[in-house]
Structures are given as structure tokens and as C-alpha cells.
Amino acid sequence: MGGDHGPPVVVPSLALAAQALPGVRFLLHGDEARLKPELDRHPAARAVSEVRHTDKFIASEEKPAQAMRRGKGSSLWNAVESLRDGEAQACVSAGNTGALMAISKLILRMGADLERPAIVASWPTMKGVTAVLDVGANIESDAAQLVEFAIMGAAFHHAVHGSARPTVGLLNVGSEDQKGHEEVREANRILRETPLDFDYRGFVEGTDIAYGTVDVVVTDGFTGNVALKTAEGLARFFSNEIKTTLTSSPLALLGALIASGALKKMRARLDPGRVNGGPLLGLNGIVVKSHGGADARGFASAIRVATDLARSDFTAEIDRNLKRLTAVSPIDGTPKAEAGDAAGRSPESHGAAE
Amino acid sequence: MGGDHGPPVVVPSLALAAQALPGVRFLLHGDEARLKPELDRHPAARAVSEVRHTDKFIASEEKPAQAMRRGKGSSLWNAVESLRDGEAQACVSAGNTGALMAISKLILRMGADLERPAIVASWPTMKGVTAVLDVGANIESDAAQLVEFAIMGAAFHHAVHGSARPTVGLLNVGSEDQKGHEEVREANRILRETPLDFDYRGFVEGTDIAYGTVDVVVTDGFTGNVALKTAEGLARFFSNEIKTTLTSSPLALLGALIASGALKKMRARLDPGRVNGGPLLGLNGIVVKSHGGADARGFASAIRVATDLARSDFTAEIDRNLKRLTAVSPIDGTPKAEAGDAAGRSPESHGAAE
Numbered sequence: 204m205g206g207d208h209g210p211p212v213v214v215p216s217l218a219l220a221a222q223a224l225p226g227v228r229f230l231l232h233g234d235e236a237r238l239k240p241e242l243d244r245h246p247a248a249r250a251v252s253e254v255r256h257t258d259k260f261i262a263s264e265e266k267p268a269q270a271m272r273r274g275k276g277s278s279l280w281n282a283v284e285s286l287r288d289g290e291a292q293a294c295v296s297a298g299n300t301g302a303l304m305a306i307s308k309l310i311l312r313m314g315a316d317l318e319r320p321a322i323v324a325s326w327p328t329m330k331g332v333t334a335v336l337d338v339g340a341n342i343e344s345d346a347a348q349l350v351e352f353a354i355m356g357a358a359f360h361h362a363v364h365g366s367a368r369p370t371v372g373l374l375n376v377g378s379e380d381q382k383g384h385e386e387v388r389e390a391n392r393i394l395r396e397t398p399l400d401f402d403y404r405g406f407v408e409g410t411d412i413a414y415g416t417v418d419v420v421v422t423d424g425f426t427g428n429v430a431l432k433t434a435e436g437l438a439r440f441f442s443n444e445i446k447t448t449l450t451s452s453p454l455a456l457l458g459a460l461i462a463s464g465a466l467k468k469m470r471a472r473l474d475p476g477r478v479n480g481g482p483l484l485g486l487n488g489i490v491v492k493s494h495g496g497a498d499a500r501g502f503a504s505a506i507r508v509a510t511d512l513a514r515s516d517f518t519a520e521i522d523r524n525l526k527r528l529t530a531v532s533p534i535d536g537t538p539k540a541e542a543g544d545a546a547g548r549s550p551e552s553h554g555a556a557e
Numbered sequence: 558m559g560g561d562h563g564p565p566v567v568v569p570s571l572a573l574a575a576q577a578l579p580g581v582r583f584l585l586h587g588d589e590a591r592l593k594p595e596l597d598r599h600p601a602a603r604a605v606s607e608v609r610h611t612d613k614f615i616a617s618e619e620k621p622a623q624a625m626r627r628g629k630g631s632s633l634w635n636a637v638e639s640l641r642d643g644e645a646q647a648c649v650s651a652g653n654t655g656a657l658m659a660i661s662k663l664i665l666r667m668g669a670d671l672e673r674p675a676i677v678a679s680w681p682t683m684k685g686v687t688a689v690l691d692v693g694a695n696i697e698s699d700a701a702q703l704v705e706f707a708i709m710g711a712a713f714h715h716a717v718h719g720s721a722r723p724t725v726g727l728l729n730v731g732s733e734d735q736k737g738h739e740e741v742r743e744a745n746r747i748l749r750e751t752p753l754d755f756d757y758r759g760f761v762e763g764t765d766i767a768y769g770t771v772d773v774v775v776t777d778g779f780t781g782n783v784a785l786k787t788a789e790g791l792a793r794f795f796s797n798e799i800k801t802t803l804t805s806s807p808l809a810l811l812g813a814l815i816a817s818g819a820l821k822k823m824r825a826r827l828d829p830g831r832v833n834g835g836p837l838l839g840l841n842g843i844v845v846k847s848h849g850g851a852d853a854r855g856f857a858s859a860i861r862v863a864t865d866l867a868r869s870d871f872t873a874e875i876d877r878n879l880k881r882l883t884a885v886s887p888i889d890g891t892p893k894a895e896a897g898d899a900a901g902r903s904p905e906s907h908g909a910a911e
Contacts, residue, residue, distance in 0.1 A: 328794070329794055329797065339730055342730060342737055342738045343738055374783060376693055376696060376778070376779055376782040376783065383696055383779070384696045384697050384779065408782075408783075408786050409782065409783045409784065409785065409786025409787035409788070409789070409790060410786045410787070410789055410790035410793070411790065412787055412790055412791075413787070413790035413791045413793065413794040414790055414793075414794070422783070424730070425730055425737070425738065425780065426779065426780050426783050428730040428762075428763065429728060429730065429762075429763045429776070429780050429783070429784050430763065430783050430784060430787045431763065432762050432763025432764045433763035433764070433766055433767070433784045433787055433788055434763070434787055434788065434791050435763070435764055436763060436764035436765065436766055436767035436768055437766075437767045437788050437791050437792070438791070438795075439764070439767065439768075440682070440683055440767040440768070441795050443683065444823050445823065448816075448819045448820060448822065448823040449816055449819060449820075451819050452819065454815055454816070454818075454819075455815070455816045455818070455819035455820075457812075457815050457816075458811075458812040458813065458814070458815030458816025458817075458819075459812065459816055460812070461808055461809075461811050461812030461815065462802075462803055462808070462809045462811075462812025462813055462816070463812075464808075464809070465802045465803060465805050465806065465808075465809035465812075466802060466803075466809075468802065469798050469799065469802040
């Protein structure tokens with residue numbers, strides 16, 4: 204029921220997904236009266252779907268705390284619950300990001316030994332796709348959490364974007380080891396000292412994201428959210444400028460008409476928001492957020508991300524690396540679960556940002 | 558002597574500046590043997606310049622601490638010193654940013670009642686130019702420092718970009734007052750409660766930078782540096798993509814040739830690194846950093862920024878607002894100079910980022 208369009212986008216996307224991902228079946232949580240006509244129109248979607256009716260849903264402007272208190276029985280809530288109960292292996296939603304994060308944390312809880320969830324963005328770059336995380340699940344992150352993000356991000360890139368041994372960088376204001384604040388310097392030290400299933404390359408800078416210098420860029424949720432939205436704003440600015448420029452004179456317009464096919468393809472490639480499907484990593488279950496404005500192809504791409512994760516070795520890979528971490532480098536000698544508390548942070552104070 | 562090119566770019570830029578800014582004169586600190594031939598080639602520059610010879614200079618890769626210890630007598634050092642001694646009213650350098658910041662802080666010290674310097678970037682947007690600060694002078698900023706950045710950024714936008722009453726926003730992961738970490742929430746409160754010479758608009762998000770929602774975007778130096786470099790990377794990616802796209806087929810190439818004039822103009826407008834001249838605000842004196850790779854026109858644009866600041870009411874405007882701030886809202890009841898120390902930060906630990 205989520206997103207700007209609801210069933211008229213979600214149902215056709217299932218038909219696309221069914222074709223691309225043989226063997227995948229869907230539990231559709233939502234209003235049967237709105238889902239059924241769409242399913243009748245798309246028999247390929249109907250053939251792989253089962254509707255779980257509810258007429259309750261969470262509005263896009265609802266606050267996460269409100270959604271947690273009042274969301275029980277809503278389509279979003281039921282979808283996450285079906286994941287916890289083992290009826291589904293992954294959950295995809297185009298709904299309210301804050302509510303999805305809050306309800307998922309409440310129902311699924313964190314995966315073994317992980318402290319904090321992270322939202323990962325798949326960012327188009329000069330070389331392919333770079334996973335950037337966290338882009339908004341948290342507003343502050345200590346060294347231990349940044350290290351966890353590196354582990355989760357590498358497992359994600361491996362599972363979804365197919366790199367055999369992902370390269371990972373930590374976002375900073377310079378590349379030398381002594382640069383940056385204490386959290387990034389400590390995370391850098393731990394990642395350098397621990398033998399992990401990925402290739403840690405040290406600090407990277409903002410420019411390195413678009414250059415595709417590494418497969419995974421790790422940062423705190425505040426910085427990651429600002430970087431992602433700054434890039435989204437700039438991409439839209441570019442897109443407007445192209446339109447204005449290419450209609451600025453009859454000659455430019457003629458050139459634009461002739462090159463229009465190529466220009467259209469380029470615009471689709473450039474917006475960091477366009478590679479759809481941002482998983483909430485770190486939970487006991489696979490939850491993928493689709494852009495609210497995604498079309499059927501976009502929503503199908505979020506389904507592909509969820510399927511790739513569900514069919515991969517993702518969770519085992521994270522566990523394996525977490526164990527190496529604890530074996531080699533216990534942070535401050537305290538168990539990891541306490542490190543966050545010691546910094547005086549309560550989990551409740553970290554809202555999700557969309 | 559600084560930047561990728563040195564005298565062959567700096568000297569011709571003086572000829573351009575002399576024409577655009579009547580009455581401005583220059584003290585050129587550097588190697589006379591390299592400056593003289595350039596001045597002979599550009600009589601318009603020679604007419605307004607005086608050379609102060611030194612054959613010592615700071616290399617681009619030199620660390621700030623090293624530059625402070627060994628920089629005495631270098632061209633950069635002497636330029637800043639001539640500012641302190643009242644021989645010059647502003648200093649422009651295309652040299653090593655970290656060294657420029659460190660030496661300027663050492664020689665000039667902070668302006669009255671200000672805690673920390675900030676580097677400001679003039680960012681092209683859909684509506685004009687937005688000043689973003691801090692983009693790298695600090696790596697962490699508390700609420701009091703963010704408020705100072707707002708005051709300095711507004712005075713800068715007024716002096717250099719001509720807005721009568723600048724609009725100011727605080728960068729965050731959402732627009733509601735309860736969003737974000739403690740530092741931004743506290744700074745938001747102070748800015749809302751104090752009557753200042755600018756129009757404070759509350760929180761803005763990353764997308765708002767390129768949209769030009771406000772004239773001044775305030776953030777800590779870590780986030781600002783990452784945002785600026787992320788945008789620079791994306792701008793370069795975008796520029797490459799245009800080239801690749803428009804040569805991808807004979808038809809696209811034809812379109813590109815026809816529209817090339819308009820496309821070239823657009824590219825020049827888009828790169829956030831192209832509006833040249835990033836002042837180091839907050840010091841007892843006007844110091845402007847030019848991009849190392851700037852050409853003569855770019856360096857002349859940094860000279861214009863320095864001149865606009867020197868000829869404006871900039872410092873008085875900052876003082877006026879700082880006084881209102883202390884009158885209305887003393888932070889934590891402690892004098893501002895101590896607030897930074899209370900957080901356990903030492904000025905030495907904050908390196909500059911380029």
C-alpha cells in the first residue's frame with residue numbers, strides 16, 4: 204500500500220519480477236479491494252501472489268514513534284511480521300522509511316552481535332555501483348558501529364552487486380591515517396588490523412564516491428544522508444540545466460533533438476536515487492526500502508535486491524567477519540554491546556531519516 | 558608562488574583584476590627572478606604591483622605543523638604577515654590550504670569573540686550562489702561554533718554576493734526541529750531565539766544546497782567537506798558522462814556538435830568548485846584561498862572576493878551580531894571562549910582539509 208502509487212505500481216512490478224526471478228512468490232499485505240482489480244489485470248502477478256488482507260495502513264507523514272504505537276495490524280506491520288514468522292524470506296516496502304525502520308527494529312530486532320542497523324544506498328559511479336552506508340538510519344556512529352557498517356556493506360556488495368572481494372573505504376576529509384575525528388581514526392585502525400573477507404583500502408574522500416574508487420563507502424548516518432541528498436539535489440540541478448541549455452537556442456534545440464536518445468539514457472544513469480532498493484541492514488531479516496516514487500520497474504529492482512540478499516550467503520558472511528573482529532580486536536576491552544551505551548547513547552534517540 | 562602554476566597565472570590575473578577593480582594595488586610575495594619576466598609581459602599588472610622578494614616557499618604537500626615550524630620567511634608567511642602589519646588589507650593565495658590556515662591562525666589570531674575559523678565555499682545553485690560553511694577548517698563543531706558560522710556566512714554573503722538580508726539554513730537530515738544530533742538542535746534553538754541581521758530559516762537538507770533554498774548553508778567542517786567533495790566528484794562524473802554519451806553514436810555526436818556552445822556554458826556553470834575564492838572566515842584579517850588549479854580568470858575572481866570583503870562592512874556586521882547573541886543567549890551560562898575547552902577539544906587537533 205506504500206509509496207506514491209500503491210497497488211497500481213506494486214502489482215505490475217510483481218509480473219516483471221516473476222519473469223526475471225523464477226521461483227519467487229509473494230505475500231501481498233494490503234487492501235484486497237484495491238489489490239484484486241490490479242491482480243486481475245496482471246495474471247502473471249496473480250499466479251505468484253497471495254493476498255493478506257488488511258484495510259489499515261501507515262500514512263507517509265506519520266512519525267516513527269506514532270507508527271510503532273498505532274501500527275499493529277497495518278500492511279507494513281503485517282509484512283514485517285510475516286518475515287519474523289518465517290512465512291516470508293524478505294520484505295519490500297515503498298512506504299514511510301522512518302516507520303519501516305522503527306517497526307522492523309521492534310519486530311525483528313538486531314541480528315546477532317550487531318549494534319545498529321544501517322540503510323545502504325547503491326550509488327552509480329564511473330566504474331559501476333558503490334554501496335554507501337549508513338545514509339540515515341542513525342545520526343551518530345562510533346568506531347565499533349562504523350566497523351560493523353563496513354562488514355555489512357561488503358557482504359551486501361558481494362551478494363547484490365557480485366564483487367568477489369569488495370574493496371571498502373572509510374569516508375573522511377583526507378586520506379592520511381591521522382586525518383579526521385576520533386571515531387573514524389579508531390575505526391580505521393580496527394579495520395586495518397583485522398583480517399576480513401574484504402579488501403579494506405583506508406580513508407576515501409567525497410570525490411571518491413562518484414569516481415567509484417571503492418565498492419563500499421562507510422560513513423555515519425548524518426554524513427551519509429547529507430552526501431546522498433546533496434548528490435540527489437545536484438543530479439536534479441544538472442537535469443534541469445540540460446533541459447534549459449538544450450532549449451536555449453534553436454541550434455541547441457536541434458542538437459538536443461538529434462542526441463535525445465543518448466541524453467535520456469545518461470540522465471537515467473546519473474541520479475544516485477535511481478538505483479532502487481535500499482536495504483535496512485543489520486536486522487534479523489531482510490527488509491528493503493523502495494523509493495516512494497518508484498515505478499513498476501523500480502519496484503521490481505527493489506524486489507531483485509531483496510531476492511539476491513535472501514538467496515545469498517549474506518548473513519553467514521557477516522557473522523563470520525564479526526567473529527574475526529571480536530577475536531582480534533575487542534574495542535576498549537569491553538563487550539561490543541556495551542560500547543554504545545558507554546558513550547551515553549540510547550537507541551531511542553536515533554531517528555531514521557528519509 | 559602557490560598553486561599548480563605560480564607566477565604565470567597569478568601575474569596575468571592582476572592585470573584582469575586591475576581593470577575590474579580600480580584602486581586596488583598588490584604586494585607580490587615571491588621569487589623576483591620568476592615574477593619579473595611575467596610583470597614585464599603584463600605592464601597593466603606591473604603598474605599596480607610591488608614585489609617583495611623571497612626565494613623560500615611552502616610546498617603543496619607540506620604538512621600544516623611542518624609549515625608552521627619552518628615556514629617563516631616564505632612567500633605565504635610574508636603575505637600573511639603584511640596583512641597583520643597593516644601593509645595589506647587582504648591576502649589571496651593559491652597555495653597549500655592546510656599551511657595557509659595554520660599560518661594565518663598563528664599570525665593573525667582569531668577575530669574578537671570568535672572561537673573557530675571556517676572555510677566558506679560559494680556554490681552555484683538553481684537560484685544563484687549559496688555560501689556553504691564550514692567546508693574543512695574544522696572536523697567537529699559544537700552549537701556555539703555553528704552559530705558563529707551562521708553569523709560569518711551571512712556577513713560574507715551580504716558582502717560578496719550582495720544579498721540585502723541573507724537567508725540562512727542549518728544542514729540536517731530532516732527539516733523538523735527535533736531532528737538531528739544535539740549540536741544542530743541546540744544551534745537551531747539559539748538561532749531561532751536571537752534577533753540577528755539575517756533571516757534564519759531553520760533546518761535544510763542536502764538537496765536544498767543545489768536547489769538554492771537559502772543563501773547560506775551552515776554545517777560542521779567534516780560534513781561540509783564531504784558534501785562539497787561529493788558534489789565535485791559528481792560534477793566531474795557528469796561532465797565525463799556527457800562527453801561519453803554525446804560521442805556514443807554518429808547521431809549523438811552530430812547533436813553534440815550542434816549544441817556544443819550551449820553545453821560548454823552549462824558545464825562551466827555546474828561544478829561547485831568553479832566559483833573560485835574561498836575565504837578563511839573568523840580571522841583577524843581577510844585571507845582568501847584560490848583553487849590550486851585556477852587559471853588567471855579564476856585567480857582574479859578570488860581577488861574580487863578578497864576586495865569585496867575588504868571594502869565591506871563585513872567585520873562590523875559580525876561584531877554586531879555576536880553582541881546580540883551574547884546579550885540574548887549566553888550558551889550554558891559560560892563565556893563562549895571556554896565552551897570549546899569544556900568539550901575537551903584543543904585547537905591543535907583540528908587540521909585543515911583541502
